[in-house]
Structures are given as structure tokens and as C-alpha cells.
Amino acid sequence: MAAISRDEVAHLARLARIEMTDAELDHLASEMDLILESVSRVQGVAGADIPPTSHAIAMQNVMRPDAVVPSLTPEESLSGAPAREEDRFKVPQILGEE
Amino acid sequence: MALNYDQALEKYEPTLGLEVHVELNTLSKMFCGCATDFGASPNTQTCPVCLGLPGSLPVVNAKAVESSIRIGLALNCSITPFSRFARKNYFYPDMPKNFQTSQYDEPICVNGYLDVTIETEEGPKVYRVDIERVHMEEDTGKSLHVGGATGRIHGAEHSLLDYNRAGIPLVEIVTRIIPGTDKYAPEVARAYVAELRDILRSLGVSDVKMEQGSLRCDANVSISPRNSGVLGTRSETKNVNSLRSVERAVRGEIIRQANRLEAGERIVQETRHFQEESGETRSGRSKETAEDYRYFPEPDLLPIVADPAWVEELRAALPEKPSIRRKKLQEAWGVPDKEMAAMVNAELLDTVEETVALGAEPTKARSWWLGEVSRLANEKSVAPTSLIQPSEIAEIISLIASGELTDKLARQVVEGVINGEGNPRMVIEKRGLKVVSDDSALMAAIEAAIASQPDTAERIRGGNIPAAGALIGAVMKATGGQADAAKVRELLLKHLGQG
Amino acid sequence: MIHQSAAQMSADLAAGSVTAVELANAHFDRIAAVDGDVHAFLHIDREGALAQASAVDASRKAGEKVHPLAGVPLALKDVLTQKGVPTTCGSKMLEGWRPPYDSTVVTNLKKAGVVILGKTNMDEFAMGSSTENSAYGATRNPWDLSRIPGGSGGGSSAALAAFEAPLAIGTDTGGSIRQPAAVTGTVGVKPTYGAVSRYGLVAFSSSLDQAGPCARTVLDTAMLHEVIAGYDPKDSTSINAPVGKMVDAAKKLDIKGMKIGVVKELSGDGYQAGVLTRFNEALEALVSAGAEIVEVSTPSFEYALAAYYLIAPSEASSNLARFDSMRYGIRVGDDGSRSAEEVMNMTREVGFGREVKRRIILGTYALSSGYYDAYYGSAQKVRTLIKRDYEAAFAKVDVLVSPTCPTTAFKIGEKSDDPVAMYLNDVCTIPVNLAGIGSMSLPCGLAPEDGLPVGFQIMSPAMKDELMYQVGGTLEAALESSWSKPLYASAPELAVK
């Protein structure tokens, strides 16, 4: 049985904000099946007593003092903007929450 | 027939939980050195980090961590020995990285409480609000919706983004469900936010200005049929930007949900937006297709292991709790519960305290601020403190005490100060509001009054003291209200052999 | 002059027998002559490079003290930001983007007076082992133009092998410095995680990414290492400790009494015979130099590849979310009627290549509620086991060694339709990233069956990067004396245009 259905891939693509054609979804679903089959080897290898490692080099309490450093100029900040209106980034209409 | 609040409460029981977001008043942002000034021009307080530019990395602001721990301590929380940041993944244009750096299952503070008191029909009642967690996160940018008729998202043609606010440190304070509020849910919600705000202000960690968004409240409300034992579907109301709105939003939401259930409809789990004008809430984003935030530990940041000695140091340096401070003030001033509550509700306690500190008598200070100044502020729909300074009220009170002003004249002085005619002395000068205290001038007016009403004068001579009112009135009228009525009375009675 | 080591160029510059401008121009000439075939570079910054070179020449002329590498040219992987210079990460998504800030690596290079010639090609967002995943076309291996130069940093390594630059910067998430070094007969080092600042390194997998030095010799690599490494307060994961003496270690040429562990699990089935032949010869050379060789078992390495292909895509799915066309990069489909969400969806469809999309989807899945514990959570636990395997091994030996990759360079196109087979390339390099330790690949000869370079991997404990330089320098000297010249000098001549 396939580990992941086409519909699931479509749901993931929505979550990841990537438009995909039906053909792409089909192709990816079959690839994902293969990949998931090989990566699911990790399951059950480590017992419950093994802690997860999120940082290979263990450190803690790395912080900076609360001091202001110069920002970019708006010109620099907006230098890569696909569209702008004066000193704001111009983007297509935002749907959803206010 | 739509149910009103009382009818809704007869059939349904509300359940309340609150999430408060506080913008900390650190100098720099949560993860970068950009300034945090409110109202700066667009995108002038942005850098690679808070713009989420490729390659940029966050570094935690130590002051924000300290403030968060102090907030936790003030809310009777445990400071967790190991705390971590996590990424909350979802897409939104005002969020530069399309994930919010927040805390998930390892917040910095947990398991606290805050006691709040409200006035009920049975007298004051204390509710214990359990705090589930206090965690750190970052604010989003601000969007401006252009082109639509309303200036809102719907109908806008495009949006303009300013990331000055993106990355400002936020602390989120989440309550557990507050049990047993029943019909007082709106009042409890308000009292909680008010108390929390006072605590945050006393800690000096935030500007706590609801109208500027540095304190934001989300109210989670659900209702269930009385004695059903089931928990209803909740809605989350956002955009609540004043204490009054907190109360209105909760009340409005209870009424809305009750009426939906009455109509046989179901409650949708969703985000709703409070409408200041109508006091109602409007549907926002539906959470039916629950967002999957895919939290995971933030690899770019390291765990925070708060040194217990440091935590104890911070605990020892906490300021006095506002509730204790209030009790002390009440004792010192000798004001009854009701008046104390009125000052707190009107958010004038600090102001009255300041006025008293400048030498004013507590009852006088209270009555000026809650009376005349509040009345004028109401007329103008502004805060009383924006109209006149505590020092000016204190000065006016002292002029009354020394007899230089009468209450009536003092009201004119207040009006003058509010109208921008200058400080009290200048208003008195310009308007010529000096009390007529020159005895000979007053005597002339008294004699004129006696001459015009000989019968009344005769009755007073015969021992009918209350009849003096008519003559005093005539004198006051003759002097344009600038005489001290008590003084007039004293001279008049003496003159007629009754002094 | 372009065929020399960076150390030699440095000496010539110091002696005044060549100027930095001459050196830069010689490399630009070489690039013009051969890069049409190799395609190592995505962008040449002639103006910036010559300005830096002139400044260095002026300083030297004025008798100012300059860094030994001042004036030596370098090729920069296109995943590191350089202010005002295009940075694409090999992706269409960032076409035309000129960052408004320098990465810390670039800041350090500029401070030392290193001349940055331009930006090198790479697999899109560093995802790949062949540089075929670049949106701007594949890079070719100078040893055989029909073969891959490794990846993701194939551009940097190919530039070194083709004498287009004596120094290069790579980044290594699962082997992207070492595997290209191995298949191009060059040297590449992945320092201990946190040794080199990640500030300005466009993140693929934040907990694994590490920038490092690449060159044709161990000494050159060490010199560059000392320039780019060091504490950076802008990177929370940066190690706050002095940089070790890499150059001294590389020059030591003495490993007598050192214990070297051969990783049992990184050998055997699936390894090309010629790779193992050369690897074993190198072990003999180490024994001759006075080291003791012992076999070490690291049982959890078996799961490293699977753990990596969960952790890296998971972090990537989050790191790459910012490419949404709102603030920078390309924007697709904004015709005034579409919503921001629709435009994001369309931009990400067009802007990302197949491999990137595949990994984003895989990572999104591994982090989803309901799957987190089974995938991401399990993988992070495997990571703990791998760390423990290393700790146990380093309790017994000073360094560990293995082949850098199971095979020599494969043909372009050979594995591009089989992601799982492609992922197997990284089987020897990945455990290092999961544990955060340092590792080097250096050439140990040409495989007899195909005449292509074979890489030898040295792994040293965290924060002891100098050990791999010590062993690498010694091994390089021993092998070169047996070959009578450096391996890179036997590379076939490229057609000059």
C-alpha cells in the first residue's frame, strides 16, 4: 500500500504554498512513496530513553544585550522588492485575516 | 425573538479563556538590533534579520528574556529550568520568514495565577485566574490595504507592508479556562486585563497601550446549555483594543452564540473580529481546516536555562503588587470600597495618587478627577488625564482650601485650563476670578441687599436664620459670584445681630 | 602562475614578483578561456575584484602589514551573501537579487584582502550531489567534462580543479564541500559546526549547514580556514572560542603515535573497487608515517542517511518558506486580480526546481501533526545515537577515516531521475553533519578503472579541527612524494577558448 496518497501530497503542497499540476502531484506521490519507504528506517531505532538532538554542539543562553544598532536604510531594505509604493512593499491583495 | 444577555444566561453557561499579547518596551527588537520606536516612518527600523532576508540569523535579546521572567514571577508562575524557541510555520505576508519564532511546548513560564476582584450583586468577589503559560515570541509587520472602499482587506486592490513592527518582542500570556464566572464573564475578563495591565505597568516592561496595540487581548468564549456538562465550540475574538471593549466583546459573543444555538445553528471554531462601533464580532478566518503549524525547535537559537540564583534576584526586586498598593492607598486615604473601585474602573487611581502626592486632600482629589474633569472628558470623548495635569488640579484644590477660590470659581478655572487658556493662575488672572474677600466691598453689597429686602432682614433679626439664604443669594448675585458665600453669611448674620 | 598553490601565490605577492591585479587578471583570463565548458561560475565580479586587488597592491606598496592571503583570488559559492553582488543560490527564485548586506564569511574575506572573483554554481539551495540541480545549468567536472563535479558545491570545486581560482568557499550540509572535493581531486573542509559563522549563508538546513574552505592543497585550505573561522555574535550557534592553529597543524607533517580509526560501516558493498584500492593505499601511507590503524564500528551510521533525509528537508521546508515574492526575488502571476496567496503559490511553483519542491514536500510531511514523532522526532533521536557512536569512537582514536564517497564522479544525467540512488552518494559524509564534527576530504589518487580522483575523508572530534589538518597534511605529503607531483597537476588539459 502506498505510504502517501496523491490527495495527501496535494494537501502538503497547499501547506507549502506550491501550486502543482495533477501530473506533478502524481509523479511526486510515487517518488514520495519510495523516499518515505527508505527514510522510515529511523522509526523505532532509538528507544524512549534516547533524547532527541536538535543542536549537535550543545550550548545555551546565547543572548545579546538590548542595544540598538543601525538598521538598513529604507532604500536598502526595499532594494529587492518586486514592487513598492514609496517606502512600503507593495504586494497583491491579502485575503483572510485583518 | 432574539435573546438578550440575561435571557442567554438563563439557558446557557459561558466558558471564558483569555490570551493577552504584550509588546515589551525593549530598546531593540527580539532578535535584532533594530529600534522599536512607535510611529517611525515605514521600513526605517528594519534589517536583514527582521526582514527575513536570506542568510540572516536571529540572536535573542537578553532584556526580553529578563522581562518575560519578571512577568512570569509577578503572575506567580514557575520559571521553567529549560526553555526553548520553536518555529510556528504558516504563510502570511506580514510575517517576513513565513514562520513565527515563538515558544511551543517549552515556554519560559508556566502555572501561575492572578486574583481579580469584581463587584457583584452580592458584593465584591474574588476570582482566581489560572495562568497556563507565559511565552516569548515576535510581532508581525503591519499591512495597509489600499484601493477598496472600506480600507479593509475585503475589496482592497493591493496591500502595502511596513516591517517596522516585525520582530518587536511579544510576550503571550495564556489563561486556563476561568471557572465559575457565569454571568460575570464579561466583568471578569475586563478585570483580568485591567489587573494584568497594572501589573505590567508596575513592572515597567511594556507601554501597555491597548489603543496602540502594545497590549492586545484575544477572548476565547464558548457556551453550553446549563447543566449539560459539555464544553461548547469556542470562538477567538481579536481586535479588542480597550478595557471596555474586552467586556463588550465577551458579552456580545455570548449573546451571538446563544442566538445561533437557539436558531438551531452550530458554532464554528473561528477567529472573530470585534467591531468597536457595533460592539459585535465579525467572522474572520475559519479554523475548521485547522492550520497545521508544524512546530519544531528553532535550530538557529539555543535553549534558555535560567540560572535559579538570577531568577531569585529578579523575584526579590519585583515591585509591589498593584492590588497590595491599592489596599495601602485605600487605608491611607480612608476612602470606602465603592469609591476606590470607581477610581480603579475609571483608570484614575495613578492620577489621583499623583495629585495627592502634590498635597491635595484625597477626597477632594478623587472628587475633582471623577467628577468635573471626567464629565468634561466624557463630553469630549477623551481621557481625563489628557485634559489637565495632576499638578494643576492640586493647585486648584489648594486655592480653594486657602479661600482664594470658591468651588464655583474653581470649576471655571478648570474649564479655562482645559480650553488652553494657560495654567490655573493665568486663567484666574485673565478671567478675573478672584474671590471678593474685601470686607468693606462685601459690606456695601450686604447693606444694599438689606435695603432692598427689609422684611427678610427683619425676619432674620427675629431669629429666622434660614431666611438669610435669600439675602446671601442677592449678595452673591451682586458680586458676580466672586464672593465666598460662607464669608457673606458670616458678615450678614453678624450685621443683623445673629453672629 | 594560476597553477600554483595559494601559499605560493601568497609568497610571490609578498615578494613583489606578482601583483594582486595581475593575479586577478590571470584568473579572469583563465575563466574566460575555460569556463564556457566547465561552467563553474554564475557571476563574475570583475569590478569588485579588481578594486580589492588594487587596494591590496597599494597597501603592500605602502609597506602596510597585510594578511598573507591578501590579493589571492577566491571563488565564492553563490549561497553566501555579498553586498550588491547577485546571490541566486542556484535558484530561479532569487534571479537578480542583490543582497544589501555581507555575510560574515565575506566580511572576513574582505578584511583579509582576499580577492573575490565571483559566485560559483551549485545545486539549487544546496540540495543535491551533482550541481545538476542548478537553475542555471550544470557544472562539468574538469577531469571529464561528461561527468558531474559533485554537489552541491560543484562550482567551487570545479573552479579549483580547472585553475580558475586557487581558493574557494563551499558550504556543507551533508557533504556539499567534501564530495565535490573528492570527485574533482581537490581538498575541502567542513569545520566543526559553529566554527564558521552562518550569518549570510542562505539556510538549507540550519542545524547541519556549515561553510568551509576549499583549495587544491591542505595548507591552502588551512590558511583559508583561519581567515573565515571565528566567533560571530550575529550567529547564536557560533562557537565562542579562539580559532585553532590550522596552518601550524597542516605544516606539522608528523603523525607518529596517532591512532586512526577506520569506520567499518563506511566500506564494503556498494563501494567502487578502485575507491577502496586507493583508500587502502592511503592507510598504508599513514602506517608508514607512524600512525596506528584500528577498525572502529559505528553501528548507528546505518540510519544516518535516513535521519538526514528527514531532518534536512524538514528544516528546509521552513527555511525556504520566506521565498514568497513579497519582499525580494521573482514574482509570478501578479496581474492585479490575483491575491497574495495565489501569487505566492504561482511564484513558488515556477521559482523552485524539482528537487527543492520534493524536499519541501517531504519536510512538510515529516513535521506535520501526526507524523512528527514518527519521522522528525525519530530522526532527531537517531542523531543522538550517531553522536554517541562518534563519542565512543573518539574515546579510542584521534581521528576517524573513510572514503569520502563510494564512487568516483558519475556521468551527468546518470542519476538525475532516481533521487534515492542520488542520496546514496552522501552516505559517508552525512554522519559528520549530524554530529556537528569537523571533516576533510583530500585526494588519495585516481581510481584504476576510470582514472578519476578518489577522496579520502578524515573526521576529527568537535572543536579539534586541527587534527584533520595534521593528518591530512602528512598524508598529502606522503602521497605526493609517491606520485612525485600533486594530484591536481595530473588533471587533463582543458581546451582553451
Ligand SMILES: [Zn+2]
Ligand atoms: Zn532588524
